[in-house]
Amino acid sequence: MLECVTLEDLVRLRRARDVMDRDYARPLDVPALADVALMSPGHFSRSFRAAFGETPYGYLMTRRVERAKALLRRGDLSVTEVCFEVGCTSLGSFSSRFTELVGESPSAYRARRHETGAAIPACVAKILTRPRRNGAPVGAGRSVRIGEAGSAVAS
Structure with missing residues (x-):
């Protein structure tokens, strides 16, 4: 069953995702992240997967x-x-x-x-070297082009 994520829930989920991005080295578990998102652990896990395509643990x-x-x-x-x-x-x-x-x-x-990657700008390297699950090629689903003033733009 496909779960629909409300805009309000998405804001809360992004807050928890930001905590994972910032505090990845701290011990983080689903109940603690659910508290950040003001959700029950079960609802948080289901909503996170529906919104971002992977489990909170997988993202972390x-x-x-x-x-x-x-x-x-x-x-x-x-x-x-x-x-x-x-x-x-x-x-x-x-x-x-x-x-x-x-x-x-x-x-x-x-x-x-x-x-070999030393000449690639860090913002592009981050996109191209992001770990991929299930054998998906690096950069799968994303293209990178150089925009105005030489800045990299992912699309």
Whole structure:
């Protein structure tokens, strides 16, 4: 059954999503996020999935993997340190989710060279390197063009 999300609920859901974006390294669970959205945990989970196409946990883990990729590219932290830095408490679960979303293990990602993307503006790199689930190609469903004054525009 397709659930309809009201504008009022969408505002509350975006508030919870903003908390996940900002505080991804803190311990966050559905009841705490539901409190931010002023909803029951069940209604929050259903509404979040209806509005954003993935579960709150899936969204949070995608954010954590996104941040982990940036830390791993720097190369000054071990995979275990990165795991805890982004708010994960289990190295095994972190590695499994990272591998699922990125297509290679955190160790392999950290070990390879990353200079090829250095010339890409950060706003474009964020779009193109966002972890994708289920083998979807990087940038799937999005195109990037250069707009006025050289700014990148995703569409």
